[in-house]
Amino acid sequence: MDPNIQGGSYDNPSQAACAHGHYGVAKLLLERGADPFSQGGRFTNALQAALFSESEAIVKLLLEKGVDPNPGNTLQVVAYYGFEAIVTLLLDDGADLNIQDKTHRNALHEAAMQGSEAIVNLLLERGTDPNIQGGAFGSALQAATYHNREAIVKLLLEKGADPNFQDVQGGLFGNALQAAALRGSGSIVKLLLEKGVDPNVQGGRYGNAITAAACNNCWWDDGREVVTRLLLDYGAILSDAP
CATH class of the missing domain: 1.25.40.20 (Ankyrin repeat-containing domain)
Structure with missing residues (x-):
């Protein structure tokens, strides 16, 4: 047969x-x-x-x-699902670290979003640019921030991710601070502010971080007041809110 x-x-x-x-x-x-x-x-x-x-x-x-280790969105899929051993196999066989699918997502973005610290570290060690753009969140740092992956946020920053990165490709939040503020993640907001991020940085769906924190349509109420206080303590200006 x-x-x-x-x-x-x-x-x-x-x-x-x-x-x-x-x-x-x-x-x-x-x-x-x-x-x-x-x-x-x-x-x-x-x-x-x-x-x-x-x-x-x-x-x-x-x-x-x-x-071929690169067809379609192979590396993104295994990064998303956390299959570290298969990610390693694909990379060892020459898979493109920075390949993007039709929606401009990449493996680092997917691993950061899903919280796979081991795969994020592996990709960075193999040479992935920590500031590579793509996906709905614009960057891996924004993806990790929005999904409250604090350990990955710290790892990305340690490996050179720019805390002031501004998404110019139409991402949801424009910058990591706004994503963290919307999520109500006080620890990540504080981390970014300590890294020197401007509390009044503009951009994204909500215009700035303090508006995102105060948004009545936010999905997460926990931490909103903490985030608002942090932003004000670091110099956020209420009059600049749209």
Whole structure:
């Protein structure tokens, strides 16, 4: 039987085996001539299917067969889900650290947003720019700040992330201080202010941090008063609020 026979939602047998984490079956199919580069089906290709099953062994098998580690949003996906071992495999095989998907997201942005300190550190050690732009939050620092990932905020700052970074690509909050203020994260707001961030910096959806902190439509009430007091103590000017 042809190991590349097409049909069904997975398009071919090898993609089905990869998607369900059946290493032995995937290996046998490849040995019998299954095409590891075949495109189509639910996951588009075998590598993406292997990511779905979280199978480090199958990912390694496919990479050894010469599969490109950069198709689609592969690195972003594994960074988002916290698959550190697979991130390492992809990077060791030449995956592009700074590749972005159609929505301009990148692996550092995804790992920071999801709180994977180990993957953030790995990406930075491999040479990812801590200030790389992209995604809905503009930068990894804003993504980590908005999701209250204090340990990652500290790590990014230690590795050279600019606390004064201004998003000019249409991100939600313009800067990390506004994101932290909206979230009501007093500890992160204080950290950024101690790094010299201007409490009156303008930009983003809410105009400035103190407006974000006082916003009636905020999702988080906890910490709003603490953040407002901090901003005022560091010189926020109420009259500048839009």
